[in-house]
Amino acid sequence: MPSDSSVSAQRSSTPSPSAVAQSFYTRWATLYDTIARRTPGVGRLRHDAADALGVDAGDTVVEMGCGTGANLPYLADRVGPEGTVVGVDFAPGVLDVARDRMAASPNVHLVRADATRPPLTDVDAVLATFVSGMFADPADVVSSWADLVGPGGRLCLVDLARTTDPTWRALNPV
Template sequence: MSPDSSAEQSDAIAARSPATLAQSFYTRWASLYDTIARRAPGVGTVRSEAADALDLSPGDTVVEMGCGTGANLPSLAERVGPDGTVVGVDFSPGVLDVARERAREYPNVHLVRADATQPPIPAHVPDAILATFVSGMFGDPEAVVSSWADLVEPGGRLCLVDLAETTDATWQMLNPVFRALVRVTAPPGTRTMRGSPTAMLDERLVSAHRALESRCRVTHRATHVLGFARIRAGVVE
């Protein structure tokens, strides 16, 4: 490749929007992310507890924002039963392909390719909204989470699961490892930023969970995976 061609390729990459870069990144690495989403230590417990925190009933409609490869979809589908509805929203076609295969035995699961910051979900349709490991992707997570609360009627449920540096003194020695993993697994634009992607992730988690607590009567707080995973759930007021 000539220097001119290399420069043109770099310019083309730089010209792509952060959203386009992220979609391409998660599509390319969908299989790897699926493995991590299902088999990382402790993740099964976290997902099960988050679903429990939603207190779903047969016939409910639950929306998962940023459903990724669909690791939560079978459990949600079984909890709401055949008369209920599960809607998975994600903006990456590659991860939705994996999710579609995972959910093919569940006719009550519907997948929508859309941005979770502007989901095509009518107000007051969901009984519950779940979002796992996506708050750190939003430029204004407080506004996004608040908009999700607007989608459910008072009495509806909202649950967030996110990762951040641990504050558990016993395990803080592992924070540098966590910071390295965040940088390596982040989309290209985030990975090359001058500041710390982990600091941004932590800040966005705090903002998202603050929004949930301001809009909900909190019913569940928990930390797992040595303090790196945080669950917050509540009933919208």
């Protein structure tokens, strides 16, 4: 029978779900964009999501779970040089890719932080693509983002859902 100390040591050596996710996204950082580019409709989806925010020049917009920064150019274009874009992610590998992508954009800032507790206040808009399903309590997290933008602010969530298109349903019945 294992002693209490050996059970305790086994528990502490098991990585947290957060650590597992950070490791996964860091390992896949260099391939993520290649896969996304080959996924039909993703580019259009990024464009449409940025448009849906309805941001103006000079606004401050945050992308929660920005990953490799694929959405950041769309956001930076809409807020212009007088606006601010902040990308938040907790995985260092994807932030490195995002940093390289946005190196020529001085109004884009990248923050390594947990999107469930972003170190920000008072922003005009929040975008989150393909991340809300990763949280233990998505409704609570999205509610905190709504508080972050406050009255008149904008929040756009993009995530996966089961298709109703019969063609795609035949190809992917899951």
